[in-house]
Amino acid sequence: MNSAFDRVLETCITKLERGELTSESLREAFKEIISEKKIKQSILVLLAGSTSLYSTVHSMFMYENGVLSDGPVDSKEWPYQKVSDAIDDGWRLIQFPTPPAIFLDQKQRFVPCEFVLEKIVEVYP
Amino acid sequence: MRPIKPTLTDEDVIQFCLNGYIMYEGVIPEEINRQVYAYLEEHDSGEPSEILKQPFFIDGVLLNETVAGAVRSLLGENFMLPHLMSNHRSVKPRESLGGWHWDAGAIISPPTVNYLQVFYLPQDVTLDMGPTAFLPGSHLINYDTAYMAHYGNFRNQFLTVAPAGSVLITAYPIWHRATTKTSTATRNLLKYNYWRTVPPTRDWITDPNFDPITADYKGGDGRRGYTVFSQPRVSIEPVNVAAEMFNWLSGTLDQYRLVGAQGWPLETEKGYDPDYTRKLVNTYNNLAIEMKDYKRP
Numbered sequence: 001m002n003s004a005f006d007r008v009l010e011t012c013i014t015k016l017e018r019g020e021l022t023s024e025s026l027r028e029a030f031k032e033i034i035s036e037k038k039i040k041q042s043i044l045v046l047l048a049g050s051t052s053l054y055s056t057v058h059s060m061f062m063y064e065n066g067v068l069s070d071g072p073v074d075s076k077e078w079p080y081q082k083v084s085d086a087i088d089d090g091w092r093l094i095q096f097p098t099p100p101a102i103f104l105d106q107k108q109r110f111v112p113c114e115f116v117l118e119k120i121v122e123v124y125p
Numbered sequence: 126m127r128p129i130k131p132t133l134t135d136e137d138v139i140q141f142c143l144n145g146y147i148m149y150e151g152v153i154p155e156e157i158n159r160q161v162y163a164y165l166e167e168h169d170s171g172e173p174s175e176i177l178k179q180p181f182f183i184d185g186v187l188l189n190e191t192v193a194g195a196v197r198s199l200l201g202e203n204f205m206l207p208h209l210m211s212n213h214r215s216v217k218p219r220e221s222l223g224g225w226h227w228d229a230g231a232i233i234s235p236p237t238v239n240y241l242q243v244f245y246l247p248q249d250v251t252l253d254m255g256p257t258a259f260l261p262g263s264h265l266i267n268y269d270t271a272y273m274a275h276y277g278n279f280r281n282q283f284l285t286v287a288p289a290g291s292v293l294i295t296a297y298p299i300w301h302r303a304t305t306k307t308s309t310a311t312r313n314l315l316k317y318n319y320w321r322t323v324p325p326t327r328d329w330i331t332d333p334n335f336d337p338i339t340a341d342y343k344g345g346d347g348r349r350g351y352t353v354f355s356q357p358r359v360s361i362e363p364v365n366v367a368a369e370m371f372n373w374l375s376g377t378l379d380q381y382r383l384v385g386a387q388g389w390p391l392e393t394e395k396g397y398d399p400d401y402t403r404k405l406v407n408t409y410n411n412l413a414i415e416m417k418d419y420k421r422p
Contacts, residue, residue, distance in 0.1 A: 047276065061223065061277030068222050070277030073252070073284070073304075112276075 003124040004036040033124065040065070042119040044091050046083050047112045051097050053084040055113070064119075083115050091117035126206070131329040132194030138329055139342060141199065142236070142370040143363060145264035145296040146283070149191055153245070153290035157185035161247040165212060165313045174210045177317075186245060192292050198329035199238055199294075199374065200321040207317035213303070215255055215312045224302040225260070225273040231298035233267045235378060236370035238325070244293040245315040246285060255306025256285040257314060259293075263300035265366040273300060285314075296370075327375040337375070338403050341394040342368045364391050382410050 008029045015021040047059035060071040060078055071078050080086040087093060095116035133141070141147055153161075160181050165173060176182050187193070187206050196204055228242065250256050260282055284304065285293060295301075297318070306312065342364045365383055368390035372381040383389070389406045396402030 045275065045277075047279075056280075058281070059276050059279040061275060070222050073278055075278065075280040078278075 005033055005124040008033050036124055038123045040121045040123050042121060044080075044086060044117040044119075046080065046086060046115045046117070048083055048097075048115060049113065051113050053087065054082055057081055057083060059112075065121075086115075086117055091119055094118050126188070126203075129188070129193045129197040129204075131198035132191060133198035134330045135327075135332055135335040135340070137195075138198065138374060139340065139367065139371055141294075141296070142367040142374070143342065144261045145299040146259060146261065147195055147294045148283075148287070149195075149292045149294075151288040151290045152191045152292050153186055153189055153247075155290065157181065158247045158289045161186065161245075161315075162313065165214065165247065165315075169212075169214060171212055171214065172210060173212055174208070176315075177207055177210055186292075189292070192243075192294070195294055196241060196243075196319045199241060200319055201323040201325060201328065203322045205320040205322055207319065209317065211316040213257070213314040213316060215303075215306055215314075217306075218309060219255065219303075219306050221255065221303040221305050223275050223277065225276050225300050226270045226302065227263075227298045227300055233265075233298050235373055236265060236296070236366055238296065238370070238374055239321045240297055241319045242295045242297045242299075243317055243319065244285065244295065245317075246287055246289060246291045246293075247313055247315065248289045250285055250287055250291075250312060250314075251308070252284070252286050253306070253308040254310060254312045255304050255308075256287075258302050258304050259283045259285070259295065260300040262363050264296035264298040265363055265370070266300075325374050325376045327377075336399065336403065337371070337377075338389055338406050339393050339396065339399045340371075340390070342371065342390040343394075380410075382413055384409050 012021060012026065012029050015025060042062070042064040044062045044064075045060065046057045048055040048057055057075075057078060057080055060080070062069045062071065075081075080089070093115060095114070097113035097115060133147075137147070161176070164176055164179065164182075168175065177187075183206070232239075244257065258278075260279055262281075285291070287293075369378070369381050372378050384406055385391075388409060393402050393406060396405075
């Protein structure tokens with residue numbers, strides 16, 4: 001058994017097979033699972049050439065399941081080629097690109113349009 | 126130091142201004158590479174600057190005809206050789222994520238070329254040996270290093286996967302970073318600077334038919350330049366700054382005036398009549414001077 005969910009499930013099955021599963025023990029089991037539930041956030045940052053959701057992704061990095069990734073070296077292998085691809089795959093946009101103050105400086109030649117997206121994953125330790 | 130002849134043309138210099146690097150693959154002879162590798166095995170520090178006194182290194186690497194010719198083109202006569210040598214020697218496998226940066230001391234604006242940062246690979250470097258990644262066009266970008274450290278792989282990045290003897294000449298502020306090394310092979314990467322000693326002037330290989338007004342600063346001629354976010358299209362900003370950099374290198378920065386729109390430097394190479402285009406740009410420049418309210422870019 002590798003999680004609280006698995007452990008509680010096995011306990012319930014055992015009780016069911018023995019005829020010991022009651023409504024009260026089911027309530028307790030679900031309380032136990034919920035109490036141990038943890039929320040983990042995955043982050044995906046996509047740099048695009050413009051603020052359009054259809055703009056091509058030019059750089060990426062991802063933090064998922066506690067692992068940081070720069071994405072594959074070959075951009076053809078990136079999971080998302082456009083920002084909208086990531087949204088359509090369930091990533092929630094939590095920060096839309098905004099021009100920083102330095103944008104007002106005419107000497108500023110580049111402002112990355114940085115889309116920050118997240119996925120929330122429920123984890124049972 | 127013996128006289129060095131420039132080897133770059135006007136078009137080459139524009140390419141350098143646009144991309145921020147020139148790569149010469151396998152330009153250093155194998156025998157020299159072997160000597161350098163053996164030296165670095167004996168002197169395995171991160172700063173083996175004593176190699177800069179070794180005649181085989183001075184003659185074989187620093188003053189290699191092709192490399193020194195490019196340096197001469199960009200830094201002018203009597204450039205000075207490096208006083209410090211860095212070796213990004215990597216022995217063990219290592220993970221390297223993010224980490225984009227420019228090196229300390231970078232000056233972005235105006236885009237000057239008072240020194241060149243050069244990377245020399247004395248051995249073959251494969252993808253698993255953690256080649257350095259560079260971002261073409263990024264030398265033109267005024268951005269804080271602290272805010273680029275989280276970026277991962279870029280679509281347009283350039284990895285120094287190259288044969289032994291390759292030399293990469295870069296504009297100092299170009300963004301670069303280490304990449305993950307999975308190989309157990311030791312990898313050496315030498316990094317050093319050449320220095321300008323004379324004011325910039327257009328004394329590389331010049332073409333009498335080249336006209337700075339109607340030149341293609343987008344990197345035309347089938348060698349369309351990369352820039353950060355714009356392959357294959359080149360956005361207006363890098364074109365402007367590449368033109369500014371070219372003017373700086375030509376010693377004519379005081380004449381640099383951005384016209385904008387379909388004027389200089391974006392589309393002037395497309396005009397149906399170069400004489401008319403030249404007249405249009407010059408008229409605009411004269412007007413800007415006369416009106417005195419021209420905002421210098």
